[in-house]
Amino acid sequence: MKSGYGKSDQTFLRNYNIRKVRTILREEGPCSRVDLSVKANLDKKTITNIINEMLKNGEVEVVSKSSNGAGRPKENLALNGEYSRCIGLDIGGTHITGVVLDFTGKVLCEHNIDVVNNDSDILFQLCDLVMEELLEKSKLSIDEIDKIGIAFPGHIDIRTGRTVLSENIQGWDDLPILDIFTEKYGKEVMANDCSRLMALAELRYGAGNDERNIIVFDLGLGIGCGIVINRKIFPGSTGMSGEVGHTIVKVDGSRCTCGRNGCIEALASGWALSKQAMDLLKNNESPMLSKTINKNTMIPTTKEIVLAAKLGDDKCIQLLKNAGRYVAIGIINSISIINPSKVIIGGRLIRDNDIFYDEMIKTVKKDAISELIKDMKIEVSALGDLATAIGAATQCFEEFFEYE
Ligand SMILES: [Zn+2]
Structure with a gap:
């Protein structure tokens, strides 16, 4: 090639431009060809070619026409949600939550099962149950689902697709999780760490949508975080970033x-x-907790501890405040390392848990380096308990878009 500009370069550029146009349509809603040309900084001929191809394969549709009285009416184009639909499964130690997400990022339906016994075999069966419910609610067949995204509470080696360690699910260590789910459902499967996927969902559709550098803390049965740098999830060199829960804050602690x-x-x-x-309970130090606890299990859940604290149990109040302070140290240390514009707090541990949450925020504001948090925002997750499942499905769509 004389120009040094080959066919593969042209294909690369064209695909890049298509991803850019999709991203504008997803983020900004319906646009005319002229709007797209301006926003994507592409000439009208290129936009016309791209849109013609997208109309032909059904990924965009004309949603309205507008006219200013002169010339041809302008067609407003939008992504067609039905072009692709993926399922996201958030497999946690206390729940399995699933969503069906369409190409526009709309949640078509959701389903949740609380998990009491998180033994590996039972979890696989519960995943089947959630899948069945999702298909029934969305009135879709499995053939109409393109991919399945899994959010997993532990480490997955992104190079091998195997779980490395699962602290909160028994028996899921060193499991070829991608192969198992691919064989199970006959679909392409993607899997990633649950906290990272919570961050992805908040970045694309939630509280992080307008930010470039954020940290999303996932507080639940375990503790982790998802790090976003320049609007991209930072996985680490082997996919094990964000293990803030395993940073040591008390020498010789538990x-x-x-x-x-x-x-x-x-x-x-x-x-x-x-x-x-x-x-x-063992030391008879919390009379209120012995009343709020489920007598069948005798293992206090966060919900029961929070209830006892709300009923005035001093020991439970202290326990939640201490926990809030320790998590705050993790947040403060992460802020010092990453210098984010926003910190987002998600996960089931903060649900109705004001005593813990207020102490945590108070400590961050008191003890973080003031220059670092002067303009930094700290917010609760916008997507709540669905965030991780939405992130699990979102990972399946990422290759279609170009976020800059
Ligand atoms: Zn640890």
Whole structure:
């Protein structure tokens, strides 16, 4: 090639431009060809070619026409949700939540099952149940689903597709999770860490939508975070970034599931709170908790601890405040490292848990470097309990878009 500009370069550029146009349509809603030409900084001929191709394969549709009285009416174009639909499954230690997401990012339906026994075999069966419910609610057949996205509470080696370690699901260590789900449902499957996918959902559709650098803290049975740098999820070199729950904040503190001592997760996560509350019960230190707890299990859940605290139990109030302070240390340290414009707090641990949340925010504001948080926002997740499942489905669509 004389120009040094080959066919593969042209194909690359064309695909890049198509992804750019899709992203504008998704983020800004219906646009005319003229609007797209301006926003994508592409000439009208290129836009016309791209739109013709997208109309032909059904990924965009004309949603309205507008006229200013002169010439041909302008056609307003939008992405067609039915072009592709994916399922997202958030598999947690306490729940399996699923959504069907369409090409525009709309949640078509959701389904949740609370998990009491998080043994590996039962979880696989519960995933089947959630899948069946989602297909029934959305009135879609499995053939109409393009991909399945899994959010997993533990490490997945992105190079091999195998789980490395699952602290909150028994028996899911060193599992070829991608192969298992691909064989199970006959679909292409993508999987990633649950906190990272929560961050992806908040970035694309939630509280992080207008930001470039954010940290999303996922507080639940375990503790993790998703890091976004320049509007891109930062996975780390082997996909194990964001393990804020396993940063040590108390030398010689409680034993953690990772085998070390004093991690935030061992002091302030959902499972750590249950363990601490069990000690209170054993020592008869919390009369209120012995009334709010489920007598069948005798393992206090965060919900039951929060209830006892709300009913005035001093020990439970103290336990939640301490946990809030430890998580705050993790947030403060992360802010010092990343310098985000916004911190987003999500996960089931903060649900109706004002005592914990208020103490955590108070500590961050008091102890973080003031220059770093002067203009930084801190907000609760906009997508709530669905965030991770939405992120799980969103990962399946990422290759279609170009976020800059
Ligand atoms: Zn740990």
